[in-house]
Structures are given as C-alpha cells and as structure tokens.
Amino acid sequence: MKMNWYDVVIIGGGPIGIACGLEAKNKGLSYVIIEKGPIVNSLYKYPTNMQFFSSSEKLEINEIPFISKEAKPSRSEALEYYRRITTSNKLAINLFEKVNSVIKNDDFFDVKTDKNTYKSKNIVVATGFYDIPKTLHIKGEELEKVSHYYKDPHFYAGQKVAIVGASNSAIDAALECYRKGAEVTLVIRGAEVGQRVKYWVRPDIINRIEEGSIKAFYNSEVIEIKDKEINIETPKGIETIQNDFVLALTGYKPNFSFLQNMGIQLSKDDKKIPFYNAETMETNVKGIYLAGVICGGMETHKWFIENSRIHAKMIVKNILEN
Numbered sequence: 001m002k003m004n005w006y007d008v009v010i011i012g013g014g015p016i017g018i019a020c021g022l023e024a025k026n027k028g029l030s031y032v033i034i035e036k037g038p039i040v041n042s043l044y045k046y047p048t049n050m051q052f053f054s055s056s057e058k059l060e061i062n063e064i065p066f067i068s069k070e071a072k073p074s075r076s077e078a079l080e081y082y083r084r085i086t087t088s089n090k091l092a093i094n095l096f097e098k099v100n101s102v103i104k105n106d107d108f109f110d111v112k113t114d115k116n117t118y119k120s121k122n123i124v125v126a127t128g129f130y131d132i133p134k135t136l137h138i139k140g141e142e143l144e145k146v147s148h149y150y151k152d153p154h155f156y157a158g159q160k161v162a163i164v165g166a167s168n169s170a171i172d173a174a175l176e177c178y179r180k181g182a183e184v185t186l187v188i189r190g191a192e193v194g195q196r197v198k199y200w201v202r203p204d205i206i207n208r209i210e211e212g213s214i215k216a217f218y219n220s221e222v223i224e225i226k227d228k229e230i231n232i233e234t235p236k237g238i239e240t241i242q243n244d245f246v247l248a249l250t251g252y253k254p255n256f257s258f259l260q261n262m263g264i265q266l267s268k269d270d271k272k273i274p275f276y277n278a279e280t281m282e283t284n285v286k287g288i289y290l291a292g293v294i295c296g297g298m299e300t301h302k303w304f305i306e307n308s309r310i311h312a313k314m315i316v317k318n319i320l321e322n
Contacts, residue, residue: 004118006030008319009111011099012126014040015082015305016292019061019312020124021091026062027316033093034113040082042130043075047169048152049176050075053198058306061085102262102288109287122319123262126291126311129254129300136164136248140225146246153180159244162187162230164222166194170249171205178214185241186216187232196301222246254294262288266297273297280318281311289315 010020013035024031038044052059056066056073064085068077086093094115102123103110111118133148135141150169153176163174166188178184186209193205208214217234224231230243256272263285265275274290274297276282281289291311296302 004032004116006032006118006120008122008124008316009034009109009118009120010124010126011102011111012124012128012292013037013086013093013095014042014126014128014292015059015061016128016308016311017124017126018082018086018091018093019309020126020291020315021093022062022085022089023312023316024319025089025091027320029316029319031092032118033091034097034099034111034118035093035095036098038095039086039093040079042128043078043082045130045149046075047150047172047176048075050172051198052078053168054304054306061305061309061312104263104285104287107287121287123288124291124315125259125262125264125288125294127255127258128293130252132253132255133248134251134253136222136250138223138225140230141248143225143227143246145227145244146225146248148248148250148252150247150249153177153182156180156182156245158182160242161185161245161247162222162241162243163247163249165247165249165251166190166192166197167249167251168194168197168201170247171197171201173247173249174214175201175205175208178208184214185243186214187220187222188216188218189221191218222248252300253298254300256297259294264288264290271297271299273299279314281315282318289318291315 007029008031010017010033013033017033021033052072055071056068060066066081098114101112108119109123150173156177157180160183161177162185163170164187174184209216220232220234223233232239264283267273275284276290292308293303
C-alpha cells in the first residue's frame, strides 16, 4: 500500500461529501474523497422510481444549477447531476474503496482502507446512514424472501407482499407494488400512516387502504416470518396471512461503531447524536468533522441535502483558519 498525504480526507462520496470536496478544491486544499461504492452510493441504492421530496434547487451544491423535468427531481436525474459535478470538476474521488480505520497519530490521522493508506491533518465524515437497516429481530428475518431494501415493483408482480413500515419508503413501495399487480399488505406499528409521508402521496395510500385495494394492519407488528406465511400481532390477536415476500422498510441507522472507534462521543440517550460544534462542525476529536445526515444520529429525518449543504463551507472555513 502507498502513503498519500492530504490537507483533508473526506469519507463518503454522497452529495455532501462531493460538496466538501468541491469546496476544498476551490479553496486550494489538497483533498481526496473516499467512497466504498459508486458515486453517490446511497442515492444509487434508492428505489428506481423514487421522486425527491425537495425541489431541484434545494438539492444544488456550490450554486451549480440542477435542471429537472419537474419541480421535484427523480432519482435518475439526481444521479446524473451529482455525477456530472464530480466528473466535470475532476474531483479527486476514489470509488469502491472502504475505509477500515482512522487513527490519530500526533497531529495527523492515518486513514487505512482496503486499498491504500492516507495521512491527513483533517478528516470529514460524510457517510450518511443508509447502509445499516434497522432490523425486526424476529424469527425468519434471515429468510431469502425478506429484504430491507426496495428497488423496483416489477419483481413483486403477482405476489403476496407484506411491507413493514409507515414512512415514505414503505408507502412508495406499497403503492408501486400494488399498481404492478402485487397483493399488498401494510403492517404499521402506529395508529396511522406516517405524518412525514410526502404530502401528495399520503392521500393516495389512505384512499387505497379505505377502498380495500391495499390491506393495512395498524398498531401491529410482524412477529414471525415463515416460508409461505407471516404472523402478525394485532390489537385483535395474532393473525396469520399467506405471504411470498416481506419488505421490512423500517429505516436505517448510521455506523455508530465507526464513529466511536475514531473517538467521537455520542449522546447517552437512544438518539446517539454525535458531539460536534454547530458553528464549525468539528467533533470532540480535534481535526475530525461531521457533515450531512450523520450529524443527527438516530434522528435521520433531521438532516437532508438541502439543510446540510452549508456544512462544506463551514468545515473548510474552519480548516483554513486553523
């Protein structure tokens, strides 16, 4: 492995990691972005037909225009936008390279990946939260019919599909699968469809449930998954329904062990919010910064592209002043 020296190493090549790299380049800092998958890996893993909640101008970085066919862009348009920014600006980004450890050594950090070793005075962690699903912790969850990610509805045509969750991802999947001919059952822990579901989608799912096109169990949980059926604990008792596939779309969480191994402190409550200075984004470990949704811990709905784009300028400004 070769040694590489940089002013800043950026871990994560999503929109905010790209924004940090662009800002570092524009300010004359030597930098590299390290991404364990393709460009904007998390967005790439989004459902094929996903439409963003935010409008295109709110997804722009560094004031580079994002032009989309509709006000709210699609996944494919976002992939094209961030890829174009990366390639046209010739950003230094190493793809399909996983960071294994970040160790402080005097005034510098040693960043070891599965391909290289880097040395830098500053680290930016912009790793998002989409890689680790919140599991159900029930019998049968390990079966091949169970997935914590949803890609395309065609796969489920003509099948009995149970979708666990009440957020945007679960509701989008339920509607798409239903419209491609799946027999859809929603299992929702709460008393209603989530209030944060996109405002133009929520009435649609409620109407489909009320007319009986999609069956919904409220205040309910899947307690066991079998090859051809699932058991659901409902207010009326345990119900067993026939089932071919389960989409457990119950959310995702950041890689907390990765943060803790770097020495970053987390709040002691269930939110596990990492410590950082809200004015500089620097953590309790001098020289390590956070950017993007990782700042919210388990509150993954607090930070988005549109309200964390500013992190890039805040971080680079602080690096230049120190």
